[in-house]
Amino acid sequence: METPLLVGLELRCPPHLFNTHSRPSSSLSIPALSLRILTPTAATTSSAVIELPANVAEAPRSKRHSNSYLARKSAISEVQRSSDFLSSLQRLATVLKVQDLNVILRDFGISGRWQDLIQLFEWMQQHGKISVSTYSSCIKFVGAKNVSKALEIYQSIPDESTKINVYICNSILSCLVKNGKLDSCIKLFDQMKRDGLKPDVVTYNTLLAGCIKVKNGYPKAIELIGELPHNGIQMDSVMYGTVLAICASNGRSEEAENFIQQMKVEGHSPNIYHYSSLLNSYSWKGDYKKADELMTEMKSIGLVPNKVMMTTLLKVYIKGGLFDRSRELLSELESAGYAENEMPYCMLMDGLSKAGKLEEARSIFDDMKGKGVRSDGYANSIMISALCRSKRFKEAKELSRDSETTYEKCDLVMLNTMLCAYCRAGEMQSVMRMMKKMDEQAVSPDYNTFHILIKYFIKEKLHLLAYQTTLDMHSKGHRLEEELCSSLIYHLGKIRAQAEAFSVYNMLRYSKRTICKELHEKILHILIQGNLLKDAYIVVKDNAKMISQPTLKKFGRAFMISGNINLVNDVLKVLHGSGHKIDQVQFEIAISRYISQPDKKELLLQLLQWMPGQGYVVDSSTRNLILKNSHMFGRLLIAEILSKHHVASRPMIKSRPEQKFRSK
DNA sequence: ATAGGGTTAG
Incomplete structure (x- = not known):
């Protein structure tokens, strides 16, 4: 990170840029449920039905009922209106029945009074005024904002039979589905079934909705x-x-x-x-x-046919490449008043541009602007993509600029589109501005954002920044793209950031089942160059079959020269095991290293004992070197081991002709 | 007395 430009970038690019924008989690906790709470479901609900004068036709209401009904009605609205609803609640506690409290609870939910809703729920728990409907409604409303809180409420239900009540189960399952957690939803559903839930048509439909x-x-x-x-x-x-x-x-x-x-x-x-x-x-x-x-x-x-039907038909025509009929249909939508916003224009523009008809797309765009159609910036965004697709980066960049001033709000896709336009046009300042904007608007970058940025940073030779961004992308759980990583690895190698290159290689390896075999070879050269031989050994061990013979030889020699001496024999065995023919030079280097480090004599003996069995023998100069130092190992032992090298070499030549090749 | 759904744009 030493170049001035990088430092400048870092100053402008806040370090928390890619931090997940986690919402502050609610500090509210659910108090332990009091023991007297859960009146049996049937009793609670049926008494509610009997006591509320719902069925007017059945019998004339008695005065007493009417009074109590009115009293409850007014108590409900008093609590709803109260600025300190908890104290009103205390005062009216004797008047309000569970179902009345449920009415208030739902009212809080509908009007978005989340804190009040939770406080009311807790009050109901503490006072044992709670029913199945309380749970199902509460979970529904809380879950719309905070799934984990909803789950907490569900898990806190003390009564096993209540936990498998179909309304409550449907409510919590729906929360999970709406928050895009189909997998955990299905898991919970399976558990519920094991616990005795009898799913109904609503349950299945809820789960199916998650599959859309x-x-x-x-x-x-x-x-x-x-x-x-x-x-x-x-x-x-x-x-x-x-x-x-x-x-x-x-x-x-x-x-x-x-x-x-x-x-x-x-x-x-x-x-x-x-x-x-x-x-x-x-x-x-x-x-x-x-x-x-x-x-x-x-x-x-x-x-x-309604607006949606006709818009969908337009989509079919566009996908089918019927652009004349699409234009006709768009006119029909206009006369029917169904083209008051930009959507149908967007669809047509996008289809035209993807079919390579940029000018026709442009004319729809201009037409739409001329008519003063309401736009939230989607049309601009599509046009920017269209311009980039046609490599008209200058216009794309200008339209992005224009969009930035016209539209206050932009979503992730729009931000990505503009970011891409600025990157392609090489507008560094604007790229940084977009990143800042994302951060300020708490829009989390997605796969595309990372991809655009990494590609751009590589293009601008900001390789370490590209590396940091890749780390970030990986830590956010996005799959890395091989081609981009491969390019980054290459460039990191060139600037001698070998450890960083290896880290990219590893991230890619562990997020993908198979990677292109050239990549192993590429990283190996980089690691050897950086003398990161232990890492190189790992690469060889796992992928030896995919690495070329010359590269294995280069690795072997490098390791023999300066790899960890304790791993030398292991490396030789791995190389041999992969079918690689170890050359004499490697043995020579290994053996002279052992001799210069007498405390490793056991390793030398092991190596010499291993060699003949695999068809290797020491050459004469190495042999002389060993004999000259044989006092360190025991002369007799050395003589015995070396005799095997001699004997073994003869039949080997006969049975394995490549031996000649090997000892060269 | 509570729970579920469906169409369109980048």
Whole structure:
């Protein structure tokens, strides 16, 4: 990190830039539940139904009921309005029933009074005024903001049968799904089943919803659907909606067609959502023929295409490369009032640009700007990408500048797009500004951000900064890209940052099952150059079969000369074991090192004893050297060992012709 | 008396 530019960069680039922006965790803890809390579910809920005059038609309300009802009503709103609701709560504790407190709890949840909600929940726990609904609502609202807190609440439920109540289970499972934690959701679900949960149609639908936008969601969904008969559950219209969305987001149009067929057979008529998903499944391949047929069928049963349906159709046409029809459809959307925001324009611009029609994309863009269509900056972002794709970096950079001043808010994708434009245009100052912006807006960099930056830093010869960024990328759990790492390793080697190069190699190795075999060779040269022979030995040991003979020879000699003497025999065995023919020079160096270090004489004896069995013998000069020093080892022993070298060499020549080659 | 879903943009 010595170059002035790097120092400058570091000053401008805050060290915490890539720190995860963790939210401060709530310091609230759940007090231990008092023993008298959980009145049996049935009693709580049924008494609520009886006492509330919900069914007006059944009997004329008595005055007493009415009064108590009114008193509770006013108590509820008093607590809701109170600036110090806990003290109102204390005062009205005798009037308010569990279900009233649940009403207040949900009200807090809806109006976003999170602290109050948690305080109320704790109060209810402490006063034993708690029911199944309390848990399910509380978990739902708390989970929307803080999953781990919701899990904590779920785990704190003392009663085993309450823990497997289907409403509560559905609530917590939904929290996990909504927070993108499908894996832990499925794990918890399996545990719940083992504990006795009887999942229902809502449970399965909740889990299925989690499969929509994850990879491998489709097979997971099929697995879940397979469990339905075992639990006596019939798919309903909602579930078909979810399943169709899964098919659509995985490009499974045939499967989507089958599900539509199946639901019709079971007597459900598809609605606009079901058709939308089916239509969306056609967008993958741009199957506009099927899409047109679908539109016809849908209209024939009296469903009117809405904005989403028409926008999805536009997507199909664009994917299918029907740009003239796409433009026509966009006009239809405009006249229907469905193009009041930038989205359909964005889709068309993007499709045109990806089809190499930058000028046509540009004209849609200008057209849209001319019409004063509402934009949040997506259109600019797409245009910037389009310009970069056509290598028009100057324009891309100018439009990025323009976007920065026009749009206050930008999301990660927009930031990445602008960052990329600045990097490609070589605008260092702007790159740093974007990084600062990300940090200030607490937007965590993603895989693309890291990739763009590392590539840029390498281009600008800021190799150590590229290295730091790679470390950061790896520690954030992003998969490293081999080509980029390989380039970085090469450059780090060139600037003699061998240890850093090795660290990149290791990160790549441990995040990927197989890496290109040239990379082992490349890192080996770098490590040898840096005299990091122990590391080089590890590389050889693990990958000897993928390394060329000349490189193994280079390593062997380097190790014999200055590697750790205690590992010399191990290295020779590994080299030989990989099929490498150890040359005489390596033995010579190893043996002279041993002789100069008499305390290693055991190692020398081991080596000399090992050699003949593998078809190696010492050459005459080495032999003389050993004999000259044989007093250190015991003359007789040496003589005996060396005699084997002599004897063994003859049959070896006969049986293994390559011996000639070896002793050269 | 609480829990679930589905369509569109970079």
